[in-house]
Amino acid sequence: MSVFKLPKTLLQSVNSVINNFWWGQREREHKIHWISWKNMGKAKSKGGMGFRDLECFNMAMLSKQCWRILQEPDSLAAKVLKAKYFQNSSFMSAKLGSKPSFLWRSFMAARQVVKAGTCWRIGNGKEVQIWQERWLGHPVPKKVTSPVALLDNKAMVSELIDQSSAQWKETLVREVFEEREADLILQTPLSSMNARDRVSWQGTKDGRFSVRSAYHMEKAREQEEKGQASCSNSLRQVWKQLWKLRVQPSDKVFMWRACLEALPTRTNLQKKREEETVVHAVWSCVSARGVWSLASKKLQKRGMSPALFVDLFESLLQVLDEVSIQEFVVVARRVWWRRNCFIFNNDFKHPKSVIREAHTTLALLHGENNNITTNPSPTCLSPAVWTHPPPHWYKINWDSSVNK
Structure with missing residues (x-):
C-alpha cells in the first residue's frame, strides 16, 4: 500500500470483509449492518469506531513517498524519477507523461494529498511562486488572494525581498498586494543567512509529515466534497x-x-x-x-x-x-x-x-468484590493413604471418576 495505488474494487472488498466480521456475519449469512461503513470509519470523537478507510489510507501511505521525493531530492529514487519524468520542472508541477509506469501513476494520484497539506516557510524566496504556492501568514500559510499586479503571475517571492539587507521591499509589497495581505507579508520574518525556502507540512505542529495526519486530511477533504455534516x-x-x-x-x-x-x-x-x-x-x-x-x-x-x-x-x-x-x-x-x-x-x-x-x-x-481472589495460594495436600473401614462398614475402591 505504500508503493502502489491498489485497485478500488480490491480495497472495497477488504473493507466489506472487515465490516461483515464486525457485525458477526459468517460465510453465507446475511446480518443487518445497523451503521454504515462510512460512519464507522469516523473518529471515535465524531461518533464512529475509528476504522481505517483503506482507500484513504492507501493514498496517505503513497503521499509519504511523494513527501520523501520533495524532502530528499538527492536520493537515488528521486534522481531516477526526475531524470525520467520531470527533468525541467519540479515534482509538484510534473506531468503524467506518455507511457508512465504503474509506480509513477500511483505517485501522481497521491500528489494531490501532498499539495493540499504542504506550505512554504520563506527563506530567500527563490523557490516559491507568489500566486501559486501557500506561503502567506502564520501558523497556517495560505495562497495570496490579491489580483496579479505589476509582477508576472509566475513571479517568485524573491522579487519582493531586498537580498542585500534581507528585508521586504515595503513600497513594492504595498503596491502589489491588498492592505491586509501586505501587512501579513511585512510581518513575516526573513532569514539573515540567505537560507533556502523550506517545505512544511500543515497537518502537524512541528511541520513534519506523518501518515496519520495525511489520512485525516484526506478523509476531511472527502467528507467536504460529499457535503457531509460535521459533528457538533x-x-x-x-x-x-x-x-x-x-x-x-x-x-x-x-x-x-x-x-x-x-x-x-x-x-x-x-x-x-x-x-x-x-x-x-x-x-x-x-x-x-x-x-x-x-x-x-x-x-x-x-x-x-x-x-x-x-x-x-x-x-x-x-x-x-x-x-x-x-x-x-x-x-x-x-x-x-x-x-x-x-x-x-x-x-x-x-x-x-x-x-x-x-x-x-x-x-x-471498582475493585470492591473481596470475595474473589485472583491468585489463591496453593495448598499442600497430604498423600492419600488407605484406611480400614469402621466395624459393620464396607469400603469399595475403584480407579475411575464419577461425573455427577
Whole structure:
C-alpha cells in the first residue's frame, strides 16, 4: 500500500470483509449492518469506531513517498524519477507523461494529498511562486488572494525581498498586494543567512509529515466534497466522555449503538406498527422503569424522556458524576438484555435480578468484590493413604471418576 495505488474494487472488498466480521456475519449469512461503513470509519470523537478507510489510507501511505521525493531530492529514487519524468520542472508541477509506469501513476494520484497539506516557510524566496504556492501568514500559510499586479503571475517571492539587507521591499509589497495581505507579508520574518525556502507540512505542529495526519486530511477533504455534516462540539463531548468511562468495552459499544439509534427495536425492524424507539425500550417503557426504580436515587429522579437516546445520555452527562454514569451504562445494557430474553426466549427476568447483576459488575469494576481472589495460594495436600473401614462398614475402591 505504500508503493502502489491498489485497485478500488480490491480495497472495497477488504473493507466489506472487515465490516461483515464486525457485525458477526459468517460465510453465507446475511446480518443487518445497523451503521454504515462510512460512519464507522469516523473518529471515535465524531461518533464512529475509528476504522481505517483503506482507500484513504492507501493514498496517505503513497503521499509519504511523494513527501520523501520533495524532502530528499538527492536520493537515488528521486534522481531516477526526475531524470525520467520531470527533468525541467519540479515534482509538484510534473506531468503524467506518455507511457508512465504503474509506480509513477500511483505517485501522481497521491500528489494531490501532498499539495493540499504542504506550505512554504520563506527563506530567500527563490523557490516559491507568489500566486501559486501557500506561503502567506502564520501558523497556517495560505495562497495570496490579491489580483496579479505589476509582477508576472509566475513571479517568485524573491522579487519582493531586498537580498542585500534581507528585508521586504515595503513600497513594492504595498503596491502589489491588498492592505491586509501586505501587512501579513511585512510581518513575516526573513532569514539573515540567505537560507533556502523550506517545505512544511500543515497537518502537524512541528511541520513534519506523518501518515496519520495525511489520512485525516484526506478523509476531511472527502467528507467536504460529499457535503457531509460535521459533528457538533456538544456531541464531541458526549463521545469523548463515553469512551473514557471505566466500564466494560461491550457496555461502551452498546451505549454507542444506542446513541446512534442502531439497536434492533421494533421501529428499526419495521415489524409492527407500534413504535418502539431506543429511549422507549431502554428507559421509558413500564418494563424498563421497573428496573430503573431499583437503581440509585440519582437515576430514579431523572424523569425526562427525549426523542433520541443520545440526548438523554448527553443530559445525564451534564448532571451526574462518573460513578452514576457508570451505573447508567451498565444497567441500560442489562435492561436491553432483559427485553431480548423475554421477546426471543420467553424468559422473564425479575428487575431485582437485573439490578443485582449490574451491581455485581460495577463492584468488580471498582475493585470492591473481596470475595474473589485472583491468585489463591496453593495448598499442600497430604498423600492419600488407605484406611480400614469402621466395624459393620464396607469400603469399595475403584480407579475411575464419577461425573455427577
